[in-house]
Amino acid sequence: MTEILTSAQMRAIEAAAIDSGRVSGLELMERAGRGVADATFATWPELICAPGRAVVLCGPGNNGGDGYVIARLLFERGWDLRLYTLGDPARLPPDAAANAARWQACDIGSTPLDPQTPTALPEADLSIDALFGIGLTRPLPPGVAGLRLPGHRIAVDVPSGRDADAAQDLGPALPADLCVTFHREKPVHEMLKREGVKIVVADIGL
Ligand SMILES: NC(=O)C1=CN([C@@H]2O[C@H](COP(=O)(O)OP(=O)(O)OC[C@H]3O[C@@H](n4cnc5c(N)ncnc54)[C@H](O)[C@@H]3O)[C@@H](O)[C@H]2O)[C@H](O)CC1
Numbered sequence: 001m002t003e004i005l006t007s008a009q010m011r012a013i014e015a016a017a018i019d020s021g022r023v024s025g026l027e028l029m030e031r032a033g034r035g036v037a038d039a040t041f042a043t044w045p046e047l048i049c050a051p052g053r054a055v056v057l058c059g060p061g062n063n064g065g066d067g068y069v070i071a072r073l074l075f076e077r078g079w080d081l082r083l084y085t086l087g088d089p090a091r092l093p094p095d096a097a098a099n100a101a102r103w104q105a106c107d108i109g110s111t112p113l114d115p116q117t118p119t120a121l122p123e124a125d126l127s128i129d130a131l132f133g134i135g136l137t138r139p140l141p142p143g144v145a146g147l148r149l150p151g152h153r154i155a156v157d158v159p160s161g162r163d164a165d166a167a168q169d170l171g172p173a174l175p176a177d178l179c180v181t182f183h184r185e186k187p188v189h190e191m192l193k194r195e196g197v198k199i200v201v202a203d204i205g206l
């Protein structure tokens with residue numbers, strides 16, 4: 001029987017690991033990003049030797065931070081990256097801000113998403129939804145809920161718009177073909193499996 005954690009339990013485990021000095025939040029984020037990249041190539045192995053175009057959507061918190069890690073890892077493998085941001089990158093939490101800075105060093109830039117009006121995203125082989133994870137607290141703004149994700153759609157931790165604890169319906173959510181969560185499944189992942197979404201649990205060393 002797979003152990004399922006609530007988002008609060010997950011946060012407590014992450015905080016305990018960080019507070020103990022066993023691991024940093026930045027290292028956990030790096031492992032999370034690498035776990036998403038690894039699961040993506042394990043799901044679609046034809047992409048391993050054929051870098052294409054990836055659209056990465058980074059939100060205002062640490063889910064977005066995972067997205068910056070994934071964008072950098074794909075860029076290092078020769079992918080054509082188009083990165084979009086929601087919110088003010090200057091207000092990112094520390095670990096996400098550090099990865100946003102590392103992304104800026106790749107000198108590819110990013111495009112802001114309009115929270116009110118959906119941005120027309122370019123065609124791509126992959127789209128990475130790193131907008132919201134376990135921190136979603138209210139329905140998506142219309143400019144996010146209405147996004148049309150190109151190519152294979154990968155959700156980081158939770159598809160944006162879904163409540164990780166499956167305790168409330170937060171309205172329209174972004175679609176996903178693959179959802180990569182961390183350490184243990186959360187309640188929403190059982191529902192997603194029933195909806196046909198492939199769920200992968202990445203080990204981040206907790
Ligand atoms: N070190 C760690 O904690 C790790 C976390 N991981 C990833 O982090 C996210 C959880 O990050 P968090 O910053 O707590 O929340 P989100 O990024 O999910 O949300 C960002 C932020 O957005 C605000 N918000 C909530 N709902 C809305 C809304 N509808 N519209 C606008 N803004 C909204 C709210 O303030 C949130 O704080 C987790 O899912 C992982 O992906 C790493 O993977 C591991 C290390």
Ligand SMILES: [K+]
Pocket residue numbers: 063129130131132133155156157158159160
């Ligand atoms: K997400």
